[in-house]
Amino acid sequence: MNRPIHLENGNILIDPTETSCSRTLTIADGVIVSVDCEAPKDALLIDLDGRFALPGLVDSHLHLVQGASGMGEIDCSVAQSRQQFFDLYINASMQAKHNDWLVGFGWDEEQLGNTPDSSWLPSNDTVPMLAYRIDYHCAVVNETALAMLPLDEIEIMNGGKNIRNGIVREDALYEGVCPHLPIASNETKRKRVLQAITAMQSNGITLIGTMEDIVDIENVLSPISLTAQMRIAAILLDAPEEKIFGQSRAFDTDLLHIFGFKAFLDGTLGSRTARMYLPWEDAKGTGLWAGIAQKGMLDTWIRDVVDAGFAPVMHAIGDAAVGKALKALEGLDGTPSRIEHAQFIADKDLPFIHGQMFGVQPLHQPGDAAIADSAVGPIRAKQLHDWRRMLQQGARLSFGSDWPIAKADPLAAMQAAVLHGLTVQESMYASTVEGARSLGSTKSGFLTKGSFGDVAILDTNPFECDWQNTRPSVTMTILAGNIVYTKD
Numbered sequence: 001m002n003r004p005i006h007l008e009n010g011n012i013l014i015d016p017t018e019t020s021c022s023r024t025l026t027i028a029d030g031v032i033v034s035v036d037c038e039a040p041k042d043a044l045l046i047d048l049d050g051r052f053a054l055p056g057l058v059d060s061h062l063h064l065v066q067g068a069s070g071m072g073e074i075d076c077s078v079a080q081s082r083q084q085f086f087d088l089y090i091n092a093s094m095q096a097k098h099n100d101w102l103v104g105f106g107w108d109e110e111q112l113g114n115t116p117d118s119s120w121l122p123s124n125d126t127v128p129m130l131a132y133r134i135d136y137h138c139a140v141v142n143e144t145a146l147a148m149l150p151l152d153e154i155e156i157m158n159g160g161k162n163i164r165n166g167i168v169r170e171d172a173l174y175e176g177v178c179p180h181l182p183i184a185s186n187e188t189k190r191k192r193v194l195q196a197i198t199a200m201q202s203n204g205i206t207l208i209g210t211m212e213d214i215v216d217i218e219n220v221l222s223p224i225s226l227t228a229q230m231r232i233a234a235i236l237l238d239a240p241e242e243k244i245f246g247q248s249r250a251f252d253t254d255l256l257h258i259f260g261f262k263a264f265l266d267g268t269l270g271s272r273t274a275r276m277y278l279p280w281e282d283a284k285g286t287g288l289w290a291g292i293a294q295k296g297m298l299d300t301w302i303r304d305v306v307d308a309g310f311a312p313v314m315h316a317i318g319d320a321a322v323g324k325a326l327k328a329l330e331g332l333d334g335t336p337s338r339i340e341h342a343q344f345i346a347d348k349d350l351p352f353i354h355g356q357m358f359g360v361q362p363l364h365q366p367g368d369a370a371i372a373d374s375a376v377g378p379i380r381a382k383q384l385h386d387w388r389r390m391l392q393q394g395a396r397l398s399f400g401s402d403w404p405i406a407k408a409d410p411l412a413a414m415q416a417a418v419l420h421g422l423t424v425q426e427s428m429y430a431s432t433v434e435g436a437r438s439l440g441s442t443k444s445g446f447l448t449k450g451s452f453g454d455v456a457i458l459d460t461n462p463f464e465c466d467w468q469n470t471r472p473s474v475t476m477t478i479l480a481g482n483i484v485y486t487k488d
């Protein structure tokens with residue numbers, strides 16, 4: 001057993017539903033054992049010197065293994081033009097020591113001036129190339145890749161109609177193209193996951209909700225010595241089947257457990273594949289239904305997941321997709337569930353959001369706001385990411401980053417939320433208490449006696465910080481009573 005840790009001389013926020021602070025906190029055997037008490041004789045003393053401490057932060061929606069391993073080596077977000085985009089791939093192909101796929105990520109048509117197609121990428125007969133859009137819901141491939149892919153099959157898939165131009169979206173991307181990409185070894189994945197976790201610890205995160213395939217839980221996350229690294233609640237991308245349920249139940253510890261299953265109901269705003277009630281202003285149609293929703297299987301899917309004791313988690317960005325998710329959850333009173341993103345909510349669906357948990361991503365707001373007027377017009381643009389309106393209607397908010405799409409930095413997310421109209425306390429609540437509850441955890445999110453000994457220590461009191469111009473930064477992170485990060 002580790003020595004107890006005793007934090008003293010600080011402003012320690014024990015319960016984020018309040019703003020009053022305690023002076024001291026003791027952690028032993030991984031949990032909080034006392035608040036405002038004397039230090040045990042053998043304890044490691046940490047003098048906070050007036051600094052602010054709060055429950056370890058939660059990032060309730062990210063893609064740990066996928067983001068750390070397979071989503072590409074070429075950073076296309078630096079390209080500002082067609083020529084720069086092309087040059088990134090030319091340079092990478094000159095340096096490549098193999099003829100394997102070259103995969104990049106992070107382009108954005110706003111920044112590039114246009115949506116790339118296969119002609120934007122080099123074609124040299126040997127190296128297939130792919131570039132994911134920043135939201136990973138769309139990709140462009142080169143001519144060499146097109147020559148290798150089963151285009152007839154992909155073309156009739158949902159999101160596949162532009163494949164012959166090299167553009168592929170949604171199901172056609174994930175079911176038609178991705179199976180042809182090389183897979184990183186488990187060892188490589190583990191190494192990169194640990195690097196990613198280290199960065200998250202430095203941002204005060206002690207609990208993540210991550211979207212994973214069960215094979216990666218078994219082969220990548222579980223074998224890592226997760227002790228004193230990160231608490232992980234996984235949401236599975238696998239189809240909910242008896243075999244997967246059995247495998248899932250094998251992971252049920254304080255550090256790694258399976259919380260739910262995820263289904264995609266639609267696409268994204270950036271790709272204009274989010275499903276809206278009314279047409280896009282600057283693109284044809286109303287977006288796409290994806291996966292389970294497109295197949296008309298949503299109700300069955302929810303029943304299977306809930307009956308097996310897991311939470312249904314639904315990706316729904318467009319207002320029609322959110323409406324469908326809300327309808328599908330009717331009658332599930334008390335069963336944990338989440339709706340992810342919920343970027344647009346129509347007025348007619350507002351009466352149904354009371355008490356519903358939404359996983360939202362404050363760091364997506366500035367980029368989405370920049371395109372909203374042209375994509376949906378001024379009236380619907382006002383509804384985009386309107387968290388104040390959601391709280392007023394009794395919705396519950398849990399903050400996440402969707403890393404690697406945005407940085408896994410809860411304090412940056414809180415700042416984005418504060419700048420977009422939430423209070424500091426509401427933002428903190430969504431990053432602690434509600435983040436934890438949205439992952440089925442009752443022992444994270446608080447520092448009350450019996451809670452997990454997970455603490456983030458900040459350089460500035462967030463209630464006294466000028467968030468318009470700055471934000472606090474993390475100086476120490478403690479997980480289960482172990483110091484996993486210090487600034488110096």
Ligand SMILES: [Zn+2]
Nearest residue numbers: 061062211402
């Ligand atoms: Zn995501």
